[in-house]
Amino acid sequence: MSTLSVVGIGPGSDEHTTPAALKAISEADVVVGYSTYVKLVKHLIEGKEVFRTGMTEEIERARFAVTRSRAGAKVAVISSGDAGVYGMASLVLQVLSEEGWHRGEPPELRLVPGMTALNSCGSLLGAPLGHDFCAISLSDLLTPWPVIARRLEAAASADFVIALYNPASGRRTRQIVEAQQIIARHRPGTTPVGLVKSAYRKMEHVVLTDLDHILEYEIGMLTTVIVGSTNTFVHEGYMVTPRGYTNKYTWDGAALPGQTPGRSLVLGKESV
């Protein structure tokens, strides 16, 4: 049976790509991807037919993959990170829906998860995602800016750790400035912020700074920005967002007065 695999390869170094992703790529006859991502797996796809196109040509790639797999090929569409997170998986499903594809018909659809930038970048910064977080793409190429601004406002006001995907590009530089301003209305300028470029790739670059100073650094297409919550602190260059153990326990693991392990936190302090 023909197959259509949509595969997340993780950050792009082999040590962080799962066996399931490798298998899906190796079993494919045809590999489809954005040129930059295809380069990351070029050692895995020798001898295969490759269809690579640039940015803004995602619909073309998705349609090619659907057409070829419906005609009988084994196709793997690759995304960096997780193909489900701002990646090709939703677009492929939209094209399948548009073309009236039904489950049980060829191709067999396989969605292979990967590690998204949240996780890869987070690990290079320490543990910024130790408590509730959200991901917001600052790209307004497909999303109206007011929708993005509203999400920034909501996330900042409710004290989420905030990961900004696609923060800027050569042409798109205004959004990260506005995002910084929106978040700064809700958090101190000393809030820790991590900037991670090309996590686990050759040009990896990690900066730990704070909300007041992020605009002094280079932020581009390959950067993920992680803004701490009001509880995030820095120790020895690591960003740490506590889960909340000290709300309930001493460092010896004993429950604080009035608290019971396994039961709801008894209120009295509002911090997380």
Added chain:
Amino acid sequence: MSTLSVVGIGPGSDEHTTPAALKAISEADVVVGYSTYVKLVKHLIEGKEVFRTGMTEEIERARFAVTRSRAGAKVAVISSGDAGVYGMASLVLQVLSEEGWHRGEPPELRLVPGMTALNSCGSLLGAPLGHDFCAISLSDLLTPWPVIARRLEAAASADFVIALYNPASGRRTRQIVEAQQIIARHRPGTTPVGLVKSAYRKMEHVVLTDLDHILEYEIGMLTTVIVGSTNTFVHEGYMVTPRGYTNKYTWDGAALPGQTPGRSLVLGKESV
């Protein structure tokens, strides 16, 4: 040099565990983890010293790991998913900070990222995370409920896809009811919701339902709940959150009138 690795093993089947995670576990002399997670890797840790404890004993595990690695052992602390996401990484860093550890001193700290439940569960549902999303833990064991409720309200009102971690346990059943009510004030009852239990493990169970009906299903400790945004739709049992291509392009990939590829979306419609 002694090492302290904090390792995310992904959902818990070998095909989704990265080579970096396997390597960190195989190089350890001592493996530390929650009993359920230790079982998931038992074939990888034969012959090693194992320190496993139950829920609510996280501080004890973190302190054991820090103490043993400072004394010279190679220790791996394992979490399911990503150790940085509601996992052991932030607690280990807190204990290191508490004990006055500095970078350059033993142990050498290694943070090994993994695929979190967002990604593994998302892939089993389709592509629910195709646009902005957030993760909220419904556990109020360490976080005051008003903080959680405020985040639910913010995420629901700004139309994030919402992943609920730790939605319920045997004793903790009220939070998912309140969460459903908060979200339902902002989204139609027909909003798609996925319930994924034990993703990629033996007891895997996937339910696709909608916001009006989630409380009719079993939701427990091992369930992750993913609530769609107002743009999420279902095709053939797959949840799909569009990135927004149809705001700008036809299905032939041509830009709609007034729109330019690579440039900001020209407003006129407010949907994503």
